[in-house]
Amino acid sequence: MFLLALLLVSVSGVRADGPELNEHYPRHYTVRQGDTLWDISARFLRQPWRWPELWRHNPQLDSPHLIYPGDELVLQWIDGRPRLMKRREREGVVRLVPRMRAAAVPTVSLSTIVSFTDGYRLLDKAELAAAAYLVGDGEGRRLLIKGEEAYARGRLVPGGLYGVYREQGPLLPGARRDEQRVALVGTLVAREQVRDTLARVAITSQRQEMRQGDLLLPLAADGTLAAFYFPRPGPELADGEVIAMGREGSVAGRNGVVFINGGEAEGVRPGDLYGVLKPGPGIYDYDASALGQLRYADSASRYLRNTGPAELLPAEPVARIMVFRVYRHASAALILDSKALIRSRYPLGPPGDGAR
Structure with a gap:
């Protein structure tokens, strides 16, 4: 579980070096289920990452980095500086039943990050060359499914859980970077090392059928996700x-x-x-050629394009x-x-x- 908590809210225009409020910022806001702190901050600020400036010297909260669905946030001015506070319950009101609270509002969409991190990786050429891979099963089948056993080339840790990944090619064809994207197609458990570089494995889950040559990468926690993000x-x-x-x-x-x-x-x-x-789109202005045409580059004639590069709009x-x-x-x-x-x-x- 990743519990992220930051509050990303601030105020505008009071000092030249202070964060700037949106033109139509709210005076108060009630936190809702599904909110992220970035979303809340963006309601107030043009620069949502400048959240700490609203919480400085705020004695109201034991931890100013935690807010929850149902909390009402109120923008106040203290000593000429904006502060974001949580509205207190009316004094004299005693709650006999404690309120059950959901998890704190995350900084950003954690579900998207977790889903991506579990499902995709980026490997360089050396990592690709070193990765173990599926070679097939005892029946000679090229496609492998959940519940079957198979063999993998490489040295695996018996009992270890591995992700099965398929290469998707370079990020940008022709780019100088050599990172290759791989996508998760399932998981398997290493049973035993039957030869020096051959292991028996059992397929435990799948998103699609596995193939000979699919790569194996450990699924152990490796610190790829931060517990806190400070934008x-x-x-x-x-x-x-x-x-x-x-x-x-x-x-x-x-x-x-x-x-x-x-x-x-x-x-x-x-x-x-x-x-x-x-x-911005490219344009050829009237003076770009003897034709005296005004055209967008994508609709310009071959003759006009041959006169030189188009002017790019901002x-x-x-x-x-x-x-x-x-x-x-x-x-x-x-x-x-x-x-x-x-x-x-x-x-x-x-x-x-x-x-x-």
């Missing part, structure tokens, strides 16, 4: 961009997952925030993302909010350049 602007990435969707498909929206081309080697950490920009912010898993040269990020679907090759910018 903050990430380091600037040279030519930073979205390089792939986290799942099948060509687009992703709010609470979806994307891969970006920055990882541990570029200083990226879990919790880092980025804005996603939609590239990119527009469409989303904000938070990194939750970091690899060597790439990272997986959760789409926190968006006003349009995200596609591969969309550039990255500061989180302020995100959806509003």
